[in-house]
Amino acid sequence: MNKDFKEYSICTDAQAMLKKARVEGIETVWDRLLEQQPHCGFCELGLSCRNCIMGPCRIDPFGSGPQRGVCGADADVIVARNLGRMVASGAAAHSDHGRDLVETLHAIGEGKTDDYVITDPEKLKRVAEEVGVNIGGKDDAAIAKALAERFFADFGCMNGTLSFIDRVPEKRREVWAKFGITPRGIDREVVEMMHRTHMGVDNDAVNLCLHSARVSLGDGWGGSMIATEVSDIVFGTPTPRVSKVNLGVLKEDYVNILVHGHSPIVSEMVCAAVQDPDLLQKAKDAGAAGINLAGLCCTGSELLMRKGIPMAGNHLMTELALITGAVEVIIVDYQCIMPSLVAVAACYHSKIVTTSDKAKFTGATHVEFSVDNARAKAREVVEMAIEAYKNRNPARVDIPVEPVELMSGFSNEAVLAALGGTAQPLIDAIVAGKVRGVVGIVGCNNPKLKHDYVTYNMAKECIKRDILVLVTGCAAISTGKQGLLMPAAAEEAGSGLKEVCNALGIPPVLHVGSCVDNARIIHLCGLLAKALGVDISDLPVAAAAPEWYSEKAVSIGMYAVANGIYTVLGLAPPILGSKLVTGLALNGLEDVVGATFAVEADPIKAAELVDERIKTKRKALNLTP
Amino acid sequence: MQHKTVIVRPELCVGCMQCAIRCAQAHSATKELATAVFEPVLAKPRIHIGVGVNPQGVLKPFPNKCRHCDPAPCQEACMPGAIRSDIAEGSKVVDPALCIGCGMCAMACPYYAIRYHHDLHAPERTITAIKCDNCHDRQKKGQIPACVEACKTGALEFGYVNEHIKKGAGRLANAAWSMQS
Amino acid sequence: MRYVVVGLHAAGRSACQWLRRADPACEIVGVDPSAGSLYARPLISYVLDGELPEHALVKDSAPFFENLGVQLKRAAAVGLDANRKRLILDSGEELAYDKLLAATGSAPRRVRLEGDGADHVCYFRGQADLARILAHVKSGGVAAVLGGGLVGFKLTHGLVARGMKVKLMVTSPRPLALNVDEYVGSWAGARFKEMDGVHLMTSTSVVRADVHGQGLRLTLDDGSTEDVDLVVAGKGVVPRFAWLAEAGPETDQGLLVDNRLMTSVEDVYAAGDAVQASDIVHERPLLNAIWPNAVEQGRVAALNMAAKGPAQGPAYAGSIAMNAIPIFGTHMVSVGMVNPRYTEGCEFITTTCHRGSYLNIVIRDGVIVGAVGLSAVPRLGELAHAVRTRMKVSRIPARWLKNPRNAAPLAGNTPWYKGSRVGA
């Protein structure tokens, strides 16, 4: 039973905590994966349908059993319907998160909150003007209200299109128009997907896939982009800053509070509360040296980007953070929070606090946050953590590593500022071949792949090849923990990229935010394409989600490809049961949207695929490969 | 000599058909599900979920596969001697190179355990008899049969029949029966 | 202990294997004039139609028999002295035995024709017959196949595959009259009618064959004539046991045996086509000259021959008719009692399935006695078992009949079958 936990993760903190979990008899995501394996083969291939109760149905991929569901749907239709619903769910998650920010903005505009304010009024005005909100003579509150209302309309279909549609290069919009995939409203596309995938509605796999693209574009240029921009307006636009990452950011003699989930709305309030001198005093009275706040996953990234709050770890580290025995409270909002956290916390003095009525966990403590009580509630939770600290068993505490430094905060504004105000120096570097191209390496962790291994090694390989890497979400943490997010990592880059990084004092791998912040990447692509007068699909860029696991990642991958960005996935989505849909994803889409998916779990080969794409695109632009 | 075999406990089967899909995968050329479904001649499962009916008239799944009888009626019926006992001890294995697809073996099998398909191991013939081979290839590598590995409920076990009886399971069910001569 | 096995094909070879398994130390002598080659005679039809290459048919028998420690005598048995327990061979040699198995199989039933061409009629029983037919095969030529049974079918199929035009002459009003029910018989007849190069002539017999040029001129019972290049007859088989007639065994059409497969001559057992064993369904001795019966009888006889002292080997449950032939892209299958001649007064349950299979189950007094089908081979195996075990039709759940394709098997005490009735 001598498990070598090196097979599970490349991170020493993870390996140490897995060992501790084994000794203490605590079950983790890796144990549950083993128990689930082998997985359902029909589901792996996307060939099971539960959309109605004439079924459930399965299609036999080996051709000796049924080839159609009870309703008559064949493998292609069932796979396309299932994929459509995955995209819809992913897009819904990002977009509902975006809506929460619009509601916050609206509450500020209506004066219904004292807790939230406009932190970046300059961006407020800039965005308002951009989307056609009249700001003449209005104060910030009035602009906030008007902008919020404008965005609300994006969710339905009252605008008939998206507010940010003009950010999309003309050529790309023509492609969308040609295939009828221009998004008309964020919720509308999601709802329509649910409609289409009901039994007996859309029974053409290609048509369903096209709608999947439309749903995802509503996410990328709609829900996610709104989430990003409004977060910047309300909480401040990120600027580069240095912080720390890995479980070493937990402090043995402090009250440790972790924020986990995706939204900055609750976490920003917790961030304010931990600085409260009264609470600090209480913590000291409880015997702690102070209060230590750190992040997990995308909520963590939101705070890291804007406030430099240290990062404890990504998706697969969330259970392991609790296993240090040093965490008093994990405050969660929503998305990617494993239900198992409650059970792991119960093995210690730790508490899981849920904050949103749309994300309750049986066994957790629920503290409902709203715009009018957030500050008070945040204090309440910090007090709860101080109480919990008193119950901590020091004998069970093990913080296995020293933290690693990382640089974060590269919003598009910050990147442009670093370049001296325009994208031109970046374009020049690309033309000169110093930066051969740009790849967005994004996405999650997945216990089916060695934790952080694929993401980190792919990023490392890309920078070697003078490809600038942009990271978001869990992928950012994977690279940050290995030191790639520091300017010093330029040493590992190819000579061209190294030169550019050193000149600008930036790392070769730039942390641009959480996963809704992938919107920053497509926005940047839009800016570059417009500056060059080409389509996004003509740019020497690519995307990758090496260790993805979630439906949100499917939506992101889908909008990347629908934007013309070639996307390499580390694991195949559940579509292999349909030759048609698989063929479309791997080849056919090139003729439709100018990009395809590829599947490659080997980081070096994945980097090669990206490199090939960049070479092809550079050649087409008459640049050196 | 006793051989380990797949013991079936139908009362535990939930009809998920994982055994069938993993069986086909294990008998494919590439052995990976993601690639097996793209092979030019698709592998075929050798275990089948049949539909049974309980006394209340409720449909119940029944995992059905070869029992590797001894003596085996299929083998006695096989004219070209394609059902061999010398490929894997204790198993009756169809040698696709010898099978002529005549259908006699299935006529002799009381269990609906033999089916006919275009077989990737004899692609030149239109049909070949296909049945459980006890995953002898996997067993050689120290693995257990693919169907057992896939079964989540314990409806398929890999073990010795006599131990199974000793365990008091009592209901060999349609497990590893031999035809009585 | 010395066992002598006379005839080394399906039954004899099976007996050798089981004698060796039952008694590792015994002496086994195998007697057969064609003992040098190892093959399965039904495969000659696969060679004829080109499915199987000719060289793949026959193997050297030495390794097989050496492995079993069987001493081979390439000679024919011509007599048996039961008192002295001696087998007499055509070489003149006498062979002592303790127990003897008569497994000399059967020979094709000869057709009796007038005319000087009668000797030119070919039969289809073994490799020599195959060679003779292949020597006469002429692409574009005309062949007459006499007999609408399974062998006639295979012959027709094979000769057409070799490019000949075939006149299939069947005495009865429809082909396969003895083997399948009316539905399958007419289905097969219709397929043959559609088939290029086949002329199905029902209610037709040949009375005369005369040499005519390179070929033969056949005269039919209606007086008409047909000129052909080749005539092959498949008119059934006759058990071959004349060589032991002197010993005086009880016989009917074939050797009669008890339920340990011993003939009425002490220590002389019999197995295979030579035997007329009790038929499970008809419950009287019948000829069921098929491979699985021969192999099974070889095993049962061997185990009884090898049984020591008062111990007995397994009882023979009885023979059964069954057949499967791949034809027209499907399998035509039958088991037990299906001949319409016998099934009068029986009940039938017919089931079809959307993927084109047909299954007809014959029931007598509530018991399954036969089944015939198209594209339903595997299920026929279960029904064969049902016939063998005299399964009551009430044990077949309605669900099974609704979709035999994916129903759980009938055999075995699947607990939930209890009480579930057909039509319920």
Ligand SMILES: Cc1cc2nc3c(=O)[nH]c(=O)nc-3n(C[C@H](O)[C@H](O)[C@H](O)COP(=O)(O)OP(=O)(O)OC[C@H]3O[C@@H](n4cnc5c(N)ncnc54)[C@H](O)[C@@H]3O)c2cc1C
């Ligand atoms: C073309 C064809 C197709 C067939 N298809 C099928 C089918 O699809 N399914 C099926 O079940 N059955 C089929 N059969 C029938 C099957 O082949 C026989 O039932 C089977 O061969 C019987 O075996 P046996 O050992 O009893 O006798 P045989 O096969 O007749 O063998 C008898 C052996 O005894 C030897 N012998 C004969 N006389 C003497 C003697 N005096 N001394 C010593 N040795 C002697 C012979 O040389 C021979 O080797 C087919 C037969 C033919 C010809």
Ligand code: SF4
């Ligand atoms: S929608 Fe069709 S395929 Fe899906 S469960 Fe219903 S009948 Fe089956």
Ligand code: SF4
């Ligand atoms: S169960 Fe059927 S296929 Fe398996 S050995 Fe027995 S007769 Fe042969």
